Amino acid sequence: MGSSLTLRGRLVLALGAALVLAGVLLGVPDLTRVGVLLLGLALIARLLVARPLSLALERQVSPATVAPGEGASVTLDLHNVGRSTTAMLQAEEEVGHALGDRPRMLVPRIAAAEHRRVTYPIRSELRGRHQLGPLTVRASDAFGLAVRSGRLSGSSAVTVLPRTVRLTSMPRSRPGAGGETPATAQLSLHGESDVGVREYRQGDDLRRIHWPSTARTGAMMVRQDDQPSRTRALVLLDNRAAVHTGSAAGDSFEWAVSAAASIAVHLLAEEVETYLATSDPAHLALAPLPSIEETLEALAVVQQCSAATADSLTESAAELGSYGGASTIAVVGPLSEVEGRALTAAGRGLALVIDPTVLGTGDGRSSPTTHLLIGGGWRALDVHLGDRVEDLWAELVGDPVPAVGGTR
Amino acid sequence: MTRSVPTAALAGLAVLAAALPLRTLFDGPGWFHHVVLAVAVVVVTGVLMRLLTRSALVLLLGQMLALGLTLALDFARATLVLLLPTPETARAAVALMEQSRETITGSAAPAPMNDGVAFSLALVIGMVAITADLAAATGDAPVAAGIPIGAVFAVSAANSTDPLHWAFFVLPAALWMTMVVAHSRAGVMRWVTMLAGRSGEDHEERVRRDHTRQGVGLAAMALALALFVPGVIPHLSPYAFGEGLRSGREGPAPGRGEISLSSEIDLRRSLEDPDPAPVIRYETDDPTPPPLRVGVAEDFANGRASIPQEATSSVPPGDLAALGVETSQEESWTTRFVENLVLAPQLPSPFATVAVRGDVESWTLDQNGVARAQSAGRTYEVDYVEPLDDTEAVLGLIGDGGPSPTTGEVDPQIADELRAVLDTIVDPGSSDLEAAQAIQSYLRGDEFSYDLDLQPGLPGEHPVSRFLRTKQGYCQQFAATMVHLAQAHGIPARFVVGFLPGTSDVDGGRVVRAADAHAWPELYFPGVGWLRFEPTPGGRAANVPGYSIQRAEVESSSTSTTSSTSSPSTEESDPDAAAQTSDERTGVAWARPLLVVLGIAVLLGVLPLTALVLRERSRRREVDPAERVEREWARLLTELADLGVEAPVGATPRQSGRHLMGHPGVSSANAERMGAIVGAVERARYAPPGAPVADIGHDVDRVVQRVRRGRSRSRRVQAALAPTSARAWWRELPGRGTSALARGAATARSAAGGRRRTRSR
Structure with missing residues (x-):
């Protein structure tokens, strides 16, 4: 980025040169004196910033992952790796839009091999992985006549997790939660040794490696037939950009992410083996979610995708279904008839349908997708503006609506 | 609003300081307290009015009113009725102006001091203070305030025959610079949202101190230059420029205007x-x-x-x-x-x-x-x-x-x-x-x-x-x-x-x-x-x-x-004689800087010339093609090193070539030539004696030229002014001087040995 005179510096330089010229031509040394003062100021200032900035930067975010609205602090450690003392520096950190104004810092002179530390707080209500850095550094003279600016490349990020709400009840298919039903049969996978796979952990018997899954996922997977008693659930998140409306915190996609995150966290907390799939074809292969933290981190960075169809969702459901099935909880947008059938064909499940045409209405009219899913034996609810995840969830897992045809 | 108070005060002080040398033009200091009063009124009015408004026009009018009223009270109190000016006041002002005009046009410096002169000075400097205040405090541009301040100073400078005492310059200059630094510091402090520092330090205090210290250092250096440099710069005669203009004018008497001796x-x-x-x-x-x-x-x-x-x-x-x-x-x-x-x-x-x-x-x-x-x-x-x-x-x-x-x-x-x-x-x-x-x-x-x-x-x-x-x-x-x-x-x-x-x-x-x-x-x-x-x-x-x-x-x-x-x-004929001596002095004054410039040019030229001579000498020496390749290869490495592109020490030609090509300063456009060069060096070193070896001089020139074009200007200047080969030659000069004979023998031996070694590798 280099160094240069500021506008003020250039004016002072030009004025000084003009005065020196006038002083010499008119033979007035006092005029020359004023000119030399201005010229000298501008040129010395320019010299002061002529040295390149030799700085190294370390950036630490603590904590690196925060809940929305929760603060974190970023610590910048500026090391002078040059041989001479730096000028006073004005530093500006480039941060993601969601983090608000860029922090601007003033760094006193740093002697050679010395360092200065500055900490600034960040806070965001918006889910996502927000970039911190690079740091733009300006060294200027005290008169503001010349400036050298540089960029200390390198950045880190802070992850703001999706907003989750605490859910209480569980789907009735949970063992012990109610009577045996056809639906629960699909959730309980007693004795089916060839279905469950999980990531390899140290100490696993090598003979248990499940090669097809390993080949597909690229990570070492092992069969998991030793935990047959666990129930399984698949959370589907429809992240097609085409089906969502609104922007920022108020949009339907953020609501869907928040709902999916709340549900997944709830299931994990109940020790259900939970899978997550999105409509993004590039989404990683199905694997049990390892922990609540990692689940939230994954959902923190979920973006809308450009996929036109929900095929990825139906494929994931079918894939898990082929391994013995799982109870599916879908947060989906409008589905085509084919997609809806494919979904219901893969197994039974629950769905929160976000249909933009129904979203804003409050008349209780249900969307075609809801009809389709209910027709396929699912329990499905339309989401309306202002609906709370916990309320819908309670409605979804509570007493079955007679029309759905529960067996109770 | 209140943050402009120090700026306004400094601007007022700077105007007063710039007005100080006017005392060399007038007899007695009887005018100064009037001027101080006028400037103080302008500054205080500005500070108070800025609490209420930021409109430059309103401020300007307010300050001018205040200045006018102050001058009326100061010089023509008798004409005021209930502090309000009357037509008498205007007449008194006109009379005072007329008196000052007569005094100033009719007397040689130092002119006598009277109420008229004091009034005009207070009026003019008060107006200048308004302008400076407008620029520095109202307009937030203290650098621009230097223009009216400098103008007041220039009045004294242009009207006195001898250069003013340096203190007359230092005082307003220092005040102006203080104002600019303070303003710049305030701007930075407003810009910033966070202060960095070491633990246990008052960061803000530290930042202020750093800023001030740098400002003072910069100002001191510039002041020193300003005090010293005009003395060594040759100035034209105060009349030379005007005469040059005059002689170009058509007129009945070229070179001379009409004069009169009425005052x-x-x-x-x-x-x-x-x-x-x-x-x-x-x-x-x-x-x-x-x-x-x-x-x-x-x-x-x-x-x-x-x-x-x-x-x-x-x-x-x-x-x-x-x-x-x-x-x-x-x-x-x-x-x-x-x-x-x-x-x-x-x-x-x-x-x-x-x-x-x-x-x-x-x-x-x-x-x-x-x-x-x-x-x-x-x-x-x-x-x-x-x-x-x-x-x-x-x-x-x-x-x-x-x-x-x-x-x-x-x-x-x-x-x-x-x-x-x-x-x-x-x-x-x-x-x-x-x-x-x-x-x-x-x-x-x-x-x-x-x-x-x-x-x-x-x-x-x-x-x-x-x-x-x-x-x-x-x-x-x-x-x-x-x-x-x-x-x-x-x-x-x-x-x-x-x-x-x-x-x-x-x-x-x-x-x-x-x-x-x-x-x-x-x-x-x-x-x-x-x-x-x-x-x-x-x-x-x-x-x-x-x-x-x-x-x-x-x-x-x-x-x-x-x-x-x-x-x-x-x-x-004395005046003529005096004129002649002063002409001679001007001639000498021009000659000295010329010598200085020549001296600097010679000093700057030493190293590049040495490098040129060394290169030409080595080129002219009759050597076999293999050694010429070695020499060109060495030249490539030195010249690229001068440009900041260094090859690792002790690497093979191939490694060096690869390393050089990987350097960000060397574009991939050079790859082919570099390949040819490395190939030639390898052949020269490892092929059996007598095998044909290409001349790589041209390739080396082109590669160096391309790399040079891509380097920063400072690099290029440094490489041109202080080439490594020339620096090394001069560094080793004392050693060479101690025993010329031994050196000659050693050179011959090492040249011969070097040739043998390169061949046998």
């Missing part, structure tokens, strides 16, 4: 005018032409001669008695003016003019013998008779005559002082002529010195008193003081301005230049009439009339008098 300031300006172009050119049959008179002052206002432009009386031409010439020389002379640039109505003419002919319109003669004309052309003739100048004749005639003319009264303020001086220099019982001689002798004595620059006076000091105290001045002070002393002694005396007779021209005519302007006294002695005296010592004076010299001195100085009268050109 002290004209006289001083003319005396300082180095312009060698003639003001007057004349021919005369008088072997010892007298000075040419332009005006006579009988009255002194506060010690300063006032030279009337208009005639107060008229005498018929030829009536010598009416002119106060009771006895004159018998001969009458005629002077023919062939060129005259003195503005009408002034008509330079000798005393006592009898008749004027030629290109003049309605000329008159007043009782002081001053000739005037409504308009005058460039050529005219004057007939005149001279008063007696023969010492014996004067002495014989003095004493009996009619009543003496009455001249001005001595200023009572200095009467006692004059009396005291007269008591010490005039012997009791001496005649009027002896007294006059004593006065002239006193003023021409060693105690007094001729100097165009006057020392500043004490507050309220009478100019004559100052001259008697400082004993420094030019013809104006000498003549005026002699007039005062003579009048105090009861001798009628008057103050005459005009021109010295000038110098002889090659064609027998005479030339009068602006620097020949002169002032002298004329004293009246019954029986003889008005006689010219010459109290001004040195070259810039007319010859000393014999009657004006005390008897004891006559014998010894009469020779010098005659010699100077016979060849006045010798003593009057």
Whole structure:
């Protein structure tokens, strides 16, 4: 980025040169004196910033992952790796839009091999992985006549997790939660040794490696037939950009992410083996979610995708279904008839349908997708503006609506 | 709003500091407290008004109102009714302005101080303070405030002949820089949201200190430059530029404008005018032409001669008695003016003019013998008779005559002082002529010195008193003081301005230049009439009339008098001589920086030239192709290293080539050439002796050239000015010098050995 005179510096330089010229031509040394003062100021200032900035930067975010609205602090450690003392520096950190104004810092002179530390707080209500850095550094003279600016490349990020709400009840298919039903049969996978796979952990018997899954996922997977008693659930998140409306915190996609995150966290907390799939074809292969933290981190960075169809969702459901099935909880947008059938064909499940045409209405009219899913034996609810995840969830897992045809 | 308070205060102080050198232009510090009051009112009004508004227009009007009211209270309180100005106030302001205009245009620096001057200064500097305040505090641009501050300073700088004292510059400059630094610091502190530092430190304090320290250092360096550099920069003569413009102008008299001598300031300006172009050119049959008179002052206002432009009386031409010439020389002379640039109505003419002919319109003669004309052309003739100048004749005639003319009264303020001086220099019982001689002798004595620059006076000091105290001045002070002393002694005396007779021209005519302007006294002695005296010592004076010299001195100085009268050109060529010396000095002043520049150029050229010579020498040496490749390879590595692209030490050619190509400064466009070079080096090193090896000199040149183009300018300059090969050569020079013989042998051996080694590898 280099160094240069500021506008003020250039004016002072030009004025000084003009005065020196006038002083010499008119033979007035006092005029020359004023000119030399201005010229000298501008040129010395320019010299002061002529040295390149030799700085190294370390950036630490603590904590690196925060809940929305929760603060974190970023610590910048500026090391002078040059041989001479730096000028006073004005530093500006480039941060993601969601983090608000860029922090601007003033760094006193740093002697050679010395360092200065500055900490600034960040806070965001918006889910996502927000970039911190690079740091733009300006060294200027005290008169503001010349400036050298540089960029200390390198950045880190802070992850703001999706907003989750605490859910209480569980789907009735949970063992012990109610009577045996056809639906629960699909959730309980007693004795089916060839279905469950999980990531390899140290100490696993090598003979248990499940090669097809390993080949597909690229990570070492092992069969998991030793935990047959666990129930399984698949959370589907429809992240097609085409089906969502609104922007920022108020949009339907953020609501869907928040709902999916709340549900997944709830299931994990109940020790259900939970899978997550999105409509993004590039989404990683199905694997049990390892922990609540990692689940939230994954959902923190979920973006809308450009996929036109929900095929990825139906494929994931079918894939898990082929391994013995799982109870599916879908947060989906409008589905085509084919997609809806494919979904219901893969197994039974629950769905929160976000249909933009129904979203804003409050008349209780249900969307075609809801009809389709209910027709396929699912329990499905339309989401309306202002609906709370916990309320819908309670409605979804509570007493079955007679029309759905529960067996109770 | 309040953050602009320090800025406003600093701007006001800077304006005051810039106004300080004005004291060299005026007599006494009587104006300064008025100016301080005006500036303070402007600053305080600005600070208070900025609490209410940010509108520049409202602020400007408010500050101007406040300034006007303050000035009215300060200078014309009597005209105010309930603090409100009346038409009387406006009239008073106009009168004060008029007074200051007259004083400033009519007096040489230092001009006398009066209410008018103080009022104008307070008004002008108050307005400047408003401008500076507008820029610095209202407009948030303290750098721009430097322009009005500098303008005030420039007024003093441009109007004083000598450079101002450095302190006059340092004070406003320091205040202005303080203002800029403080403003810049405030801007940074506003910009910032976080302060960095070490733990346990007051970060803000630390930042402020760093900023201030850097600002002070920068300012000190720039100030030092400003104090030192103008002294070594050659300046043109203050008149050179103007003359250059003037000579380009079409006009009847190229190189010379018309002049007039109606005030002290004209006289001083003319005396300082180095312009060698003639003001007057004349021919005369008088072997010892007298000075040419332009005006006579009988009255002194506060010690300063006032030279009337208009005639107060008229005498018929030829009536010598009416002119106060009771006895004159018998001969009458005629002077023919062939060129005259003195503005009408002034008509330079000798005393006592009898008749004027030629290109003049309605000329008159007043009782002081001053000739005037409504308009005058460039050529005219004057007939005149001279008063007696023969010492014996004067002495014989003095004493009996009619009543003496009455001249001005001595200023009572200095009467006692004059009396005291007269008591010490005039012997009791001496005649009027002896007294006059004593006065002239006193003023021409060693105690007094001729100097165009006057020392500043004490507050309220009478100019004559100052001259008697400082004993420094030019013809104006000498003549005026002699007039005062003579009048105090009861001798009628008057103050005459005009021109010295000038110098002889090659064609027998005479030339009068602006620097020949002169002032002298004329004293009246019954029986003889008005006689010219010459109290001004040195070259810039007319010859000393014999009657004006005390008897004891006559014998010894009469020779010098005659010699100077016979060849006045010798003593009057002094201004020319002075001009010549100053020209020479300018020449020398130009030569020194030229030498410095040449020296720097030589120093800068040493290393590049060394590198060039080394390269050429190695090229010219007859070597086999393999060694040439090695040498070119070495050259490539050195030249690239100079450009900041370094190959690892001890790497094979292939490694080096790869490393160089990986350097960000080397574009991939060089890959092919680099490949060819590396291939050639490898062949030269590893192929059997005698195998054909390509010449890579051209490739090396191209690669270096390409890399150079991509490097930063500073790199390129550094590589060009201080090449490694040349630095190494000079570094090793002392070692080489210690034993030239051994070195020669070693070089031969190592060259041979090196060749063998490269081959055997």
